[in-house]
Amino acid sequence: MMIKLSVPLLAASMFLAGCAAPPPKQTPVLVQTPPRIVVVADPKLTELLAYQASLRLMTPSELVKAQLELSRADHAPQNTIRRAMLQAILRTPGELARAQTLLDSVTQASSDEAKLLAPLAQFLSGQYADLRRQDEAVERLNGQVRDAQRRNDLLNEKLEALKNIERSLSVRPAAGAPK
Template sequence: MDENIELFSYYQKVRLLPQSELSKTLLELNGLSKSPYREMQRAMLLSLLHGNGDLTRAQLILDGIFKSNDAVNDYFKPAAYFLSAHNAELRRFDEVLEKQNQQLKDAQRRADQLAQKLEDIKTIERQLPSRPRSPIGGSAVPVISSSSSSEIKP
């Protein structure tokens, strides 16, 4: 079977593994001698682990394949370009997600601050002396008419 097809079959198999199994598989793979095929597998596992710095490490492996003048690496370059583009897309999604999470945290913080201010205002209102209620349609403050100019007589 073509090694590139085997790589994509491998990817299809390992992408369903839990994180702990991916880490274990990567450790096992790191113990084996290096070859372009195994380097591609390592890059795939790192892109699936998706932990801190894993995408960067995967990209470094892929860059090594891109920059190599070895004819064996030429065979894997199309798959490496594909995986590199996939990882770039994952990084963009991560950046968008991180930005949205920060916006969500900021909005939640602002909502909490506004809720606290509202509670503070309610507390102040409860501490104010109660005002007499006015009749419907009337005013709570008496209106003094200044239309008549009557003199004040002693």
């Protein structure tokens, strides 16, 4: 009987010994960290972004003054972008289109300064295109509202005319009533 007991005991100890075996060696996995990107802002870009922020805070008279100052400035790409920003902030009819034209001249120029400012000009041009589409949609919707209001006014006039006709009709005497 002892033999029978030792075989299962031997099998169980071998099973447990197999579980306790050291794990196979794994090769370490090297994890690469993404390279750090350091953006050094060009002073011209920083100045243009600050100029854009200052435009939003200007009063109408200050905007006119800025427009006069820019009209005297040279046609360097930086000043061209300033002109476009100023025209876009004025938002009078056609100014966004003129601003986009100015920005397109910067993106197509071949000077080093223009190449540096071209991404900003492209970004602003895209923003101004979106604003133009929004303005056109607002105008279209305003036109629809005006048309609906005219139709409403016309229908109200017709309704009032029908009410006046109804009031002006003589009341017919009831049947069997003395005349």
